[in-house]
Amino acid sequence: MTGVPRAGLLRSAARAAGTVWRAAPFHVTGYLAVTLVGAATPVALAWLTKAVLDGVAGGHTDGLLWLAVAVAVVGTAAATATHAGQYLRAEVDRRAAMRTKDELFAAVSRAPGLARFENPAFLDRLRLAQQSARNPGRLVDTALSAARSALTLAGFLASLAVINAAFAAIVVASAVPAVLIELRLSRQRVTMMWRIGPAERREMFYAHLMATVDAAKEIRLFDLGGFLRGRMLAELRTANRERRRMDRREFAVQASLAGISAAVAGAGLVWAIVAAADGRIGVGDVSMFVAAVAGVQSALNVLVSAGVMAYEQLLVFGHHVEVVTAGDDLPVARPGRALPPLRRGIELRDVWFRYGPDLPWVLQGVNLVLPHGQTVALVGHNGAGKSTLVKLLCRFYDPTRGTIRWDGVDIREIAPEELRKRIAAVFQDFVAYELTAAENIAVGDLTAEPDRVEQAARDAGIHSVLSALPTGYATMLSRGFTAEPAEDGDDPATGVLLSGGQWQRLALARAFLRQDRDLMILDEPSSGLDPDAEYEAHQRLRRLRAGRTGILISHRLGAVRDADRIVVLADGRVSEDGTHPVLLANGAAYARLFTRQAAGYRDEVSA
Ligand SMILES: Nc1ncnc2c1ncn2[C@@H]1O[C@H](COP(=O)(O)OP(=O)(O)OP(=O)(O)O)[C@@H](O)[C@H]1O
Numbered sequence: 001m002t003g004v005p006r007a008g009l010l011r012s013a014a015r016a017a018g019t020v021w022r023a024a025p026f027h028v029t030g031y032l033a034v035t036l037v038g039a040a041t042p043v044a045l046a047w048l049t050k051a052v053l054d055g056v057a058g059g060h061t062d063g064l065l066w067l068a069v070a071v072a073v074v075g076t077a078a079a080t081a082t083h084a085g086q087y088l089r090a091e092v093d094r095r096a097a098m099r100t101k102d103e104l105f106a107a108v109s110r111a112p113g114l115a116r117f118e119n120p121a122f123l124d125r126l127r128l129a130q131q132s133a134r135n136p137g138r139l140v141d142t143a144l145s146a147a148r149s150a151l152t153l154a155g156f157l158a159s160l161a162v163i164n165a166a167f168a169a170i171v172v173a174s175a176v177p178a179v180l181i182e183l184r185l186s187r188q189r190v191t192m193m194w195r196i197g198p199a200e201r202r203e204m205f206y207a208h209l210m211a212t213v214d215a216a217k218e219i220r221l222f223d224l225g226g227f228l229r230g231r232m233l234a235e236l237r238t239a240n241r242e243r244r245r246m247d248r249r250e251f252a253v254q255a256s257l258a259g260i261s262a263a264v265a266g267a268g269l270v271w272a273i274v275a276a277a278d279g280r281i282g283v284g285d286v287s288m289f290v291a292a293v294a295g296v297q298s299a300l301n302v303l304v305s306a307g308v309m310a311y312e313q314l315l316v317f318g319h320h321v322e323v324v325t326a327g328d329d330l331p332v333a334r335p336g337r338a339l340p341p342l343r344r345g346i347e348l349r350d351v352w353f354r355y356g357p358d359l360p361w362v363l364q365g366v367n368l369v370l371p372h373g374q375t376v377a378l379v380g381h382n383g384a385g386k387s388t389l390v391k392l393l394c395r396f397y398d399p400t401r402g403t404i405r406w407d408g409v410d411i412r413e414i415a416p417e418e419l420r421k422r423i424a425a426v427f428q429d430f431v432a433y434e435l436t437a438a439e440n441i442a443v444g445d446l447t448a449e450p451d452r453v454e455q456a457a458r459d460a461g462i463h464s465v466l467s468a469l470p471t472g473y474a475t476m477l478s479r480g481f482t483a484e485p486a487e488d489g490d491d492p493a494t495g496v497l498l499s500g501g502q503w504q505r506l507a508l509a510r511a512f513l514r515q516d517r518d519l520m521i522l523d524e525p526s527s528g529l530d531p532d533a534e535y536e537a538h539q540r541l542r543r544l545r546a547g548r549t550g551i552l553i554s555h556r557l558g559a560v561r562d563a564d565r566i567v568v569l570a571d572g573r574v575s576e577d578g579t580h581p582v583l584l585a586n587g588a589a590y591a592r593l594f595t596r597q598a599a600g601y602r603d604e605v606s607a
Pocket of ligand 1: 118355359362380381382383384385386387388389428
């Protein structure tokens with residue numbers, strides 16, 4: 001992979017143009033207009049100056065006053081156009097960047113699966129795509145700057161051709177190598193950006209670790225600051241080495257190209273002086289010639305730079321185009337099959353799964369039925385594949401082999417969003433959002449009214465804690481952000497942090513908000529709760545689960561014993577399946593785990 005996106009330049013250009021036009025049609029038009037004015041003024045000024053000089057040299061002073069007024073008017077127009085252009089350019093930039101970012105993150109969150117987030121190449125591409133969010137806006141600027149230079153170039157070139165056509169051709173021809181070399185450099189720069197992507201991402205990762213509270217405790221206790229800084233700087237050095245090499249190459253090329261330009265301009269000046277001395281051209285012509293050569297060269301420079309910049313911006317924007325047009329990461333049926341309420345149950349038929357072709361099998365032929373209206377508890381050692389099975393049920397990944405059937409329908413035939421609407425879940429690694437307490441519960445169902453949010457908090461046993469917070473449910477659950485400034489102008493309230501168990505109850509409240517769904521998934525819902533809270537939570541969950549289809553994962557076997565069925569996962573397969581008394585009587589792994597855990601409690605009690 002060269003790092004140059006596969007999305008073609010034309011496709012990227014069309015997409016960027018469409019984005020900009022839809023984001024800011026009036027501003028683009030205005031910017032175009034002031035650019036035209038800006039482009040015309042230098043040529044007008046050059047002709048006016050020539051007229052003034054010729055008038056002075058020839059002693060014709062009659063029209064000089066009017067010429068001076070014309071110079072002032074054109075100068076004012078040029079200055080105004082510059083300021084208006086700056087404003088319009090910035091606005092086009094802002095609007096287009098917002099649209100591009102929206103499009104990018106809509107595409108990223110639309111992807112139904114998780115595999116892309118575990119693919120380093122995708123993450124590198126996503127980072128470059130994020131960096132290119134401003135490129136469509138910049139492209140307008142670049143294109144207009146190219147158009148402006150093209151107009152200026154045409155004006156100066158015509159003026160130069162009037163005086164010396166052959167020399168005009170030489171100046172233009174001398175720019176051809178620059179174009180070819182700069183295009184090549186552009187491709188190399190984009191490839192370099194791709195190559196240093198992993199180092200840049202790692203550098204950002206180390207910086208993030210040091211700058212956020214998540215790792216602050218361990219960094220201080222283990223004294224990791226120096227280690228992480230060292231790693232960060234090493235990555236930065238790697239990236240800088242590549243950048244420096246590129247910059248040096250560019251410097252050498254630019255210096256050579258500048259040398260060619262200077263030589264051409266110098267030769268022109270010699271010719272003009274000789275021609276003026278011979279009387280073939282006048283003083284005004286010399287001034288015009290010198291201005292025209294400088295004008296042509298500088299316009300050509302800008303034109304070439306703009307073209308090359310546009311090329312580079314489009315190449316990088318190609319990463320955005322690839323991300324937003326990547327399609328689904330799992331085969332998705334659209335429209336999927338209608339999904340009536342669950343009646344019979346969910347069945348895993350010979351399900352095999354591994355996270356990648358080069359990774360070990362996690363599930364190896366799991367056969368399991370989750371009957372409608374029953375709770376199945378899933379137990380097994382760490383790494384047995386319990387959470388993986390849950391991820392397959394939510395269709396974050398597809399089984400590598402085998403099928404999962406919802407009332408007999410393969411879940412691959414159902415649109416993932418429809419399937420997920422039917423599921424409530426507390427994941428083992430649930431997210432503590434840096435949002436308010438109310439929002440942290442409402443993420444379980446964004447349509448929920450405040451009274452439902454409060455009821456869910458009551459069900460999860462967290463209402464009294466939340467209502468006692470400084471601003472109740474409106475309190476930010478973060479020390480890194482403040483809530484919105486208060487309307488009365490008071491300082492915004494600082495947020496608070498919850499304890500681990502309190503967060504877990506909050507995550508439970510999210511699931512309670514979805515308690516009407518067909519399938520309830522509880523992956524270690526009570527591991528951080530104190531014994532009273534755990535007891536209460538399981539009483540509530542038991543009531544909630546009654547008559548519902550659910551899957552409960554827990555290492556606290558006391559919490560799973562009253563499940564309708566207990567399934568033990570071992571070596572990627574179902575090794576035991578039955579009720580608590582049956583599995584105890586079997587005397588196999590479950591009985592051993594249960595007896596060992598129970599013994600711990602019994603010993604303490606008898607002691
Ligand atoms: N995203 C992933 N990519 C690669 N391997 C993974 C991924 N997630 C989990 N695994 C691997 O899959 C195996 C099963 O993990 P899983 O989280 O399903 O186990 P578990 O039974 O839930 O364990 P625990 O009881 O510790 O929560 C583990 O060996 C783990 O390393």
